[in-house]
Every structure is written in structure tokens, then in C-alpha cells.
Amino acid sequence: MSSIHLLLNTSISPAAYNTRRSMKVENGRISVTSNGRRLVARATVDVRSPESSSSASAGKLRSAEVMEAEARVLVGTYARAPLVLSSGKGCKLYDLEGREYLDMTAGIAVNALGHGDPDWVRAVTEQASVLTHVSNLYYSIPQVRKNSGFVELAKRLNACSFADRVFFCNSGTEANEAAIKFARKHQRFSRPDVKQPPTEFISFSNSFHGRTMGALALTSKEQYRTPFEPVMPGVTFLEYGNIQAAQELIQSGKIAAVFVEPIQGEGGIYSATKEFLQSLHSACDDAGSLLVFDEVRSYLLQQKFILCILLLESLPIGAVLLTERVAASISYGDHGSTFAGGALVCNAANTVLDKISQPEFLASVSRKGKYFKEMLMQKLGGNPHVGEVRGMGLIIGIELDVPASPLVDACRNSGLLILTAGKGNVVRLVPPLVVSEQELGLAAEILLECLPVLDKSKSN
Numbered sequence: 001m002s003s004i005h006l007l008l009n010t011s012i013s014p015a016a017y018n019t020r021r022s023m024k025v026e027n028g029r030i031s032v033t034s035n036g037r038r039l040v041a042r043a044t045v046d047v048r049s050p051e052s053s054s055s056a057s058a059g060k061l062r063s064a065e066v067m068e069a070e071a072r073v074l075v076g077t078y079a080r081a082p083l084v085l086s087s088g089k090g091c092k093l094y095d096l097e098g099r100e101y102l103d104m105t106a107g108i109a110v111n112a113l114g115h116g117d118p119d120w121v122r123a124v125t126e127q128a129s130v131l132t133h134v135s136n137l138y139y140s141i142p143q144v145r146k147n148s149g150f151v152e153l154a155k156r157l158n159a160c161s162f163a164d165r166v167f168f169c170n171s172g173t174e175a176n177e178a179a180i181k182f183a184r185k186h187q188r189f190s191r192p193d194v195k196q197p198p199t200e201f202i203s204f205s206n207s208f209h210g211r212t213m214g215a216l217a218l219t220s221k222e223q224y225r226t227p228f229e230p231v232m233p234g235v236t237f238l239e240y241g242n243i244q245a246a247q248e249l250i251q252s253g254k255i256a257a258v259f260v261e262p263i264q265g266e267g268g269i270y271s272a273t274k275e276f277l278q279s280l281h282s283a284c285d286d287a288g289s290l291l292v293f294d295e296v297r298s299y300l301l302q303q304k305f306i307l308c309i310l311l312l313e314s315l316p317i318g319a320v321l322l323t324e325r326v327a328a329s330i331s332y333g334d335h336g337s338t339f340a341g342g343a344l345v346c347n348a349a350n351t352v353l354d355k356i357s358q359p360e361f362l363a364s365v366s367r368k369g370k371y372f373k374e375m376l377m378q379k380l381g382g383n384p385h386v387g388e389v390r391g392m393g394l395i396i397g398i399e400l401d402v403p404a405s406p407l408v409d410a411c412r413n414s415g416l417l418i419l420t421a422g423k424g425n426v427v428r429l430v431p432p433l434v435v436s437e438q439e440l441g442l443a444a445e446i447l448l449e450c451l452p453v454l455d456k457s458k459s460n
């Protein structure tokens with residue numbers, strides 16, 4: 001089994017462990033750095049000019065208006081933080097009050113190039129001026145850039161993976177819905193003489209595959225599923241990593257496909273072992289079941305039959321990668337999407353792939369991930385609330401013995417945006433892949449400063 005991923009580690013650069021003492025004033029915050037530790041006067045000291053503080057209070061007012069207006073007109077599906085973001089550049093985001101935030105969320109692990117990357121902006125704007133959307137009933141040639149468009153994108157995805165063919169869609173959940181249908185159709189198509197071909201699925205503990213009915217049925221968190229039952233029947237959840245249980249069930253001959261995340265993000269940043277993935281591969285091969293790797297950002301293009309990925313760009317795009325053998329089961333009309341594979345998103349995705357597939361870029365992601373993880377272990381590891389620091393590349397989780405949300409709030413107030421995962425007790429850090437070591441150092445410092453807020457929390 002071959003794999004290409006972002007996570008091949010080399011060395012740690014000591015750049016952020018600087019020993020200078022300095023004071024910086026940034027966007028109305030003072031931050032003091034001493035021996036590489038950032039001390040805080042930041043959030044409490046207002047150093048804005050009278051002008052900027054009046055625009056800050058105007059911003060505050062507008063933020064309150066935005067939040068109120070949203071609450072009146074949108075369905076309440078998101079528990080949003082009280083923060084109204086208005087612009088971004090690189091790994092920085094800015095709110096309406098002019099405050100700056102270091103973004104360790106990357107739109108939940110999808111903005112690989114951060115915000116406003118000039119090449120990405122050019123690709124989007126140039127394409128938008130020529131052709132944005134036509135129906136999938138026609139062929140189209142986006143002309144503005146050489147190497148652009150969905151054919152080129154599909155070629156490149158196939159070239160760097162096991163796959164022969166690609167189905168484009170608009171999101172992660174849609175990629176999984178397509179994979180469910182392709183797996184069922186493939187089982188039927190490849191066993192024309194069997195009265196009841198396999199229709200069931202295996203998924204795993206802590207899994208997250210999306211929120212539409214099929215993908216939801218594969219998602220382990222009960223609170224996501226139960227309000228909407230009955231979801232798609234025929235899904236068995238097994239313990240993530242339990243090779244024997246998976247082999248036994250696959251051998252039953254009822255399984256159309258096994259869905260697995262090589263790295264579980266939402267579930268709490270757990271990585272599958274190579275042995276587990278390989279054993280799934282051979283058990284599926286033997287039984288004629290399909291194996292679906294569901295990946296967001298992990299870019300772990302393995303030798304498998306179907307791969308669902310949410311591509312690493314700031315526009316909605318997902319892709320399902322298949323072998324010729326599986327693709328041959330799919331006929332006209334079996335599946336489709338109005339917007340999928342459009343010129344605009346594919347042109348932008350090609351720009352992202354151009355950059356992130358460069359060997360130097362991949363090596364830098366590995367190096368920064370290792371550097372960040374080691375720094376977090378070193379700086380935060382001594383705190384009694386901090387357990388394991390885990391993850392691969394720039395997908396990092398910090399397990400806590402208490403809920404992470406007070407820390408998330410405190411970090412946000414100190415200018416750092418982070419996520420939770422797992423049962424709410426894991427801090428999830430997924431910065432844009434272009435993040436600098438200096439920014440990673442700053443994130444670690446803010447986390448360290450904010451940790452005491454957890455002393456007030458009750459243990460899980």
C-alpha cells in the first residue's frame with residue numbers, strides 16, 4: 001500500500017524559541033515577549049487612538065446588529081461565537097471592531113492557502129470574468145489559465161492517487177452520499193446473478209461523515225443521528241482500530257462498503273494505524289467489499305477503491321475518486337449535481353493543488369507540524385488538565401480532562417481562533433497550511449497564557 005501525505009517529518013526549527021524580550025503593539029493590544037514567552041497585557045489595555053476607539057465602538061455596534069439580524073432570519077443550526085469577521089489575509093482574520101485573530105481553524109481544515117492568497121484570488125476572479133457556471137449537460141472549457149478546469153483537476157487527482165476516475169461534488173457529505181450509491185450500484189452490477197447483493201455498511205466509533213441522511217447514518221455521534229431517525233438502515237459501528245471485529249463482519253459477505261477516516265478530525269484527532277488500514281484493505285479485497293477513505297485535508301491518497309475528499313480550498317468542492325472497475329458500474333443518470341465540477345471552483349482547486357503538491361511545500365507542512373506538536377507538548381504538557389497532544393502534520397489535537405470551550409473562549413478573547421473536537425474535551429488546531437513557525441509559536445503562547453481558565457472548570 002503506497003501513500004503520499006503531508007506528514008513526513010524531518011527536523012524542528014528553533015526559530016520561534018527566541019530569547020529576546022520585546023513589546024509589540026498590534027491592533028490595540030500590547031503583547032510582551034520575554035524569553036520566548038508572551039506575557040499578557042493585551043486584552044485589558046486599550047492603546048487605540050481616539051479615532052480608532054470610536055471606530056471600534058462603531059464596530060461593536062455593527063457586530064451586535066449583525067448577530068441580532070442573523071438570529072431573526074436564519075435557522076438556528078449554528079452555535080456561533082460572538083464574533084463578526086469581516087476580512088482576512090494569510091492566517092489572520094479581522095473583526096468589525098478591527099481586532100486581529102490568528103486563525104488556527106482554516107474554515108475547519110479547508111483553507112489550505114489561508115485567506116486572500118493572491119494566486120487563488122486571481123484564479124477565481126479571472127475565471128469568474130470568463131465563465132462561472134454552466135450545466136453539467138454540456139462540456140465546457142475554462143480558458144483563462146493553462147492547466148485549469150475539471151479535466152485537469154481530475155487528471156491530477158488520479159495521477160497522485162490510486163484512482164482512474166473522479167466524481168466532483170460540492171461538499172464532504174455529498175462525497176459520502178455519492179460513495180454510498182456507487183458502492184451499492186457496484187455490488188449489484190458486479191454480481192448480476194446474486195439475488196441479494198451486499199447492501200450494508202461498516203463505520204467506526206468517533207466517526208464523522210456528514211449530516212445528510214446517508215452520511216449521517218455513518219456518523220457515530222448519537223446526538224447527531226437520533227433526532228432524525230430512521231436514518232439509512234444497515235450500518236454497523238465497530239470500534240476504530242479493532243481489526244478482528246472488522247474482519248469478521250466483512251467476511252459475513254453482507255458488506256457493500258467500509259467507510260473509514262484515516263485521521264478522525266471531528267471525532268477527536270485519532271489516527272488509524274497502518275496495520276488497521278491494511279487489514280481493512282485485504283479483508284475488503286477478499287470479500288468483494290469496497291473500502292472508502294473519507295478524508296478532509298489529510299491528503300493521504302492510498303491505494304483503495306473509493307476515496308471521498310473534501311478538497312483543500314476555500315470554495316465548496318468535494319471529490320470521489322474511484323478505480324475504473326467501480327466507475328464502470330455507474331451509468332448516465334445514476335448520480336449528478338447541478339453545480340459540481342464548475343469552472344470557478346475547479347480553477348481555484350487547481351491553483352491550490354499547484355501549490356500544495358510541491359515537494360517543498362509538503363515537506364514544510366511536515367516540518368511545521370512536528371515543530372508545533374513538540375512545542376505544544378513542551379509548553380503545555382506540564383499543565384494538569386493537558387493529556388495527550390496528538391495528530392499528524394498540521395492536524396493537531398490536545399486532549400483535556402475538562403471541556404475545552406472555556407479555553408476556546410479565552411483564546412478568542414486573546415486573539416486566537418481554535419476549535420474543539422471529540423466529546424468537547426479536545427482542542428483541535430488545523431491552521432492554514434501556509435502558517436509560519438512564528439505564528440505557530442504565537443498560538444502556543446496564547447494557549448499557554450489561557451490555560452489557567454481551565455482551573456475553574458469541572459472535571460469530565
Ligand SMILES: Cc1ncc(COP(=O)(O)O)c(C=O)c1O
Nearest residue numbers: 171172173208209210265294296
Ligand atoms: C471526514 C469528514 N467527512 C465529511 C465531512 C462533511 O463535510 P461537509 O461539512 O462539507 O458536508 C466532514 C466535515 O467536517 C469530515 O470531517
